[in-house]
Amino acid sequence: MREANGLKVKETPLNMIVDIYLPLDARDSANAEVWPVALKQLDGLVAVIRKCGWEPRVLTPDKPVSSVAEGMRIIREAKGDRFINLMSGWAYPDFSVSPMWRLPADVPKLLLGSALPDFPGAVGLLATAAGTEHMGIRTSRLFVEDFSDHEAYAAAVADFLDKGHYEPKSPDFIDVPVTKRDAEKARSAVAAMTGSIYGAVGPRSMEMWNKISEADLLRHFGVVREGFDGLRLAKMAEKVPDSKALGAFDFLQRKGMVFKLGTDPAVSLTHDMVLFQMKVYFAILELKNRFGLDFLGVQDQLDWIEHYPATDLTLGLLNNRLRPGGDGETVVASTEADDGAALTMQILKLLSGGDPVGFNDLRYWNSEGIYWLVNSGALAPFFANGSHESLEGAWSERQTPMYFEKGGGTCSVVVRVPGVVTWARISYRDHGLYLCAGRGVTDVPSEETWTSRSAKCNPEWPHWYVKMCGRIEDHINSNHPITVLGDHLGALKALAAEIGIPFECYDHMRPEDL
Numbered sequence: 001m002r003e004a005n006g007l008k009v010k011e012t013p014l015n016m017i018v019d020i021y022l023p024l025d026a027r028d029s030a031n032a033e034v035w036p037v038a039l040k041q042l043d044g045l046v047a048v049i050r051k052c053g054w055e056p057r058v059l060t061p062d063k064p065v066s067s068v069a070e071g072m073r074i075i076r077e078a079k080g081d082r083f084i085n086l087m088s089g090w091a092y093p094d095f096s097v098s099p100m101w102r103l104p105a106d107v108p109k110l111l112l113g114s115a116l117p118d119f120p121g122a123v124g125l126l127a128t129a130a131g132t133e134h135m136g137i138r139t140s141r142l143f144v145e146d147f148s149d150h151e152a153y154a155a156a157v158a159d160f161l162d163k164g165h166y167e168p169k170s171p172d173f174i175d176v177p178v179t180k181r182d183a184e185k186a187r188s189a190v191a192a193m194t195g196s197i198y199g200a201v202g203p204r205s206m207e208m209w210n211k212i213s214e215a216d217l218l219r220h221f222g223v224v225r226e227g228f229d230g231l232r233l234a235k236m237a238e239k240v241p242d243s244k245a246l247g248a249f250d251f252l253q254r255k256g257m258v259f260k261l262g263t264d265p266a267v268s269l270t271h272d273m274v275l276f277q278m279k280v281y282f283a284i285l286e287l288k289n290r291f292g293l294d295f296l297g298v299q300d301q302l303d304w305i306e307h308y309p310a311t312d313l314t315l316g317l318l319n320n321r322l323r324p325g326g327d328g329e330t331v332v333a334s335t336e337a338d339d340g341a342a343l344t345m346q347i348l349k350l351l352s353g354g355d356p357v358g359f360n361d362l363r364y365w366n367s368e369g370i371y372w373l374v375n376s377g378a379l380a381p382f383f384a385n386g387s388h389e390s391l392e393g394a395w396s397e398r399q400t401p402m403y404f405e406k407g408g409g410t411c412s413v414v415v416r417v418p419g420v421v422t423w424a425r426i427s428y429r430d431h432g433l434y435l436c437a438g439r440g441v442t443d444v445p446s447e448e449t450w451t452s453r454s455a456k457c458n459p460e461w462p463h464w465y466v467k468m469c470g471r472i473e474d475h476i477n478s479n480h481p482i483t484v485l486g487d488h489l490g491a492l493k494a495l496a497a498e499i500g501i502p503f504e505c506y507d508h509m510r511p512e513d514l
Helices: 028-051 068-077 097-101 121-135 154-163 180-193 214-221 230-238 242-254 271-291 312-318 339-351 447-454 489-499
Strands: 002-004 007-009 017-021 055-058 082-087 109-114 140-144 197-201 224-228 295-298 362-365 370-373 420-429 432-442 464-468 482-485 503-505
Touching: 017 028, 017 068, 028 055, 028 082, 028 109, 028 154, 068 097, 082 121, 082 154, 097 121, 109 121, 121 140, 121 362, 121 420, 140 154, 180 339, 180 489, 197 230, 197 271, 197 339, 214 224, 214 339, 224 230, 230 271, 242 271, 271 295, 271 312, 295 312, 295 339, 339 420, 339 482, 339 489, 420 464, 420 489, 432 489, 489 503
Parallel strands: 017 055, 017 082, 082 109, 109 140, 197 224, 197 295, 432 503
Antiparallel strands: 002 007, 362 370, 370 464, 420 432, 420 482, 432 464
16 A cells, blocks of 8 residues: 555556646637647657656647636546646646546646746646645646756656655745734734625636635635626726716826827727726726725636726726825725635735735746746736826736737836835635735846846736745745735734634745845
């Protein structure tokens, strides 16, 4: 007998077969771009596996898995003693999670993400890990940037094949002290959340595992969850007068926001797209007022963007103090209907005294230890220069046609506010909530540096570069770390204790040590 994943398993001879599974996007346009890259990466992986004495079997040799149903069907063909899920670009998480749930618990599973800045397989891996950890599906994880450089990852693959697991060496995590002031801030935040209402517009986004049940929101945080169909929001937006939308557009330009407009809606941000986004902005505020909502999450992808311009510009503005018709306060609004992100954003807003909070994707990290936080364009303009009086440094341009057929404008900045940053995330593990967090320091780039970094990493989207105090990619179970300026780590630990959920810090050094 041997033990695997905590289970006693009868020893049988290994068949030395490795099943390789390749999920990607639901959109043909995205898959057409990424699939050729995936095939080249697959060639490298196959060669490494064979050098290790194992036989690779590609379950999807002709096309990527592009739906849950397809994944559930294909996974039945997996009969190997090892399973590798290769994500070469953004991959919808439940194209992996539910199919992998059907695999035997004792089959070792490796999530392998492409760590290229222009093809965010790493983002897909982290989003998938949110679901596998939620369901208690144990996996190892590995990030590879250059699959043709076999020596760079062969030892990790060999470790996984030989031992049934792979875990990179990690320094010890630091202890997080909690001061009396931290405890007071935590109690105040919990009191402010108790009885508040969260509004979720639309179902889960892109098959992501980022929802929190009504029961868990109420039981742990005292937060009520209200759900709304995207159709309601669209119809409310259609009733907003053109004059009101035009007034908001004019306000943004007068305050210094730049709009990169054109006339061809297939490739350019048009005047009409911006006006519709302003109407959605006022519709969300109306929804908030009508139902007494305190913070929100909006699906955007995929249902909404197949019919309407994206909501990123709208949401970025709501997360800003300076905004059309605003009262000087932010309205926390998470994109991709990410309940865990919205909840974390509201917590950080309360702990920071009402400051804007950033929604991000953990997109890439370079050899200098600088992490690139790059999401599809809903970052508050405040983060450009740290001003509540101006929108200068923020811009809006058309969303990527590959992903956003109907366009719409981004809310983009390059973050140039120096100093300490706290990141945090509410997630699930084994069906229970926990809070993880850490710190870093913003790396303020020159224009030349940003241009170079973003050349192959969606320059139309907001970019936040952070030198982290720990290797968070090895531990976080979400693609969406939430950020705020300042050091709030002790208060987050105190808040987790106050509401009775586990707290994890992945820092192995302090900001002053960076």
